[in-house]
Amino acid sequence: MHHALILSLLASTALAGPRRPHSHAVATGEIKCPIVFDGRVKTTTELTDFDSYGTSIFNPDYVKGNDIKWSQIIKFPAVNGSRFDDAETHKPFEVTISDQSIFQQQRGFRRAGLQFQGDTNSGSPGSSGIKTIHFSLKWDAQRALNLSHEYLNVWHEAGDYSANQFNFEAGSILGQSSLARDTWKVLDRKNKQIWSTPILKNEWQNFAVTLNFQRNTLQVYYSKGAEPLKSVTSAVSNDNSGQGQYQIGILKKPTGTSDVVNSGYQQKNLNEGLIYGGLFLEDSANNCISL
Secondary structure (H helix, E strand, C coil): CHHHHHHHHHHHHHHHCCCCCCCCCCCCCCCCCCEEEECCEECCCCHHHHHCCCCCCECCCCCCCCCCCHHHCEECCCCCCCCCCCCCCEECEEEEEECCCCCCCCCCCEEEEECECCCCCCCCHHHCCEEEEEEEEEECHHHCCCCCCEEEEEEEECCCCCCEEEEEEEECCCCCCCCCCCEEEEECCCCCEEEEEECCCCCCEEEEEEEECCCCEEEEEEEECCCCCEECCCCEECCCCCCCEEEEEEEECCECCCCCCCCCECCCCCEEEEEEEEEEEEECHHHCCCC
């Protein structure tokens, strides 16, 4: 009797098949360098945590629509974690833009840009030495970007707001119609493209950008899925002066105007988003970089 019961239980277990993995269990990357700013969102984080200095890892006040909170902007999509997300403690998050995504009086833009808490315009530890910003991106087909527009997704803006030391972008770059629109691109301070790769719609894409503030260079790393990062450029000469802050999210430029900050075409009932994971800034002194 007992023997038959055991056989029955074994058979039912076999039919049930292997247990499904945890919904966020994918990460394989090891962070080997000191983290300066950690933008990975913990699994215990609630949306309302983004609205307060006491509970958010980002600046709750910037850079977003004037009359909305980050808890109305950020979403937690049901997707597996990226390469550098710790499967047990971190979850991906999505930055979205809508008709309300108007910052201050910048009516030409639609934007929602996260800033690390502690990353200040002047004297920030992120703007000296050698630093590498890591981030992974996943396309959201339900909130697809309109690639006939230009999008800034990750960038470092100089402290006087006169320029960006680098731009990580997608879509149609204004004034550079020869560049493919359906690619992720890295542009230097002079807005010259130094690297690009096709946008993949069905898997994570992992990026790292090293800013050497001592030697004024910029270097890009890339991989897809769970693959290790590989260098895809040399250390390219770039003007990294001016200190400033990192922004991560979406800045969508308008079309049909020469005054992109204040005017131009943006469609109504906007509902676009981009999924982020594995976001952190590390100290790459002594050529340290997590791959």
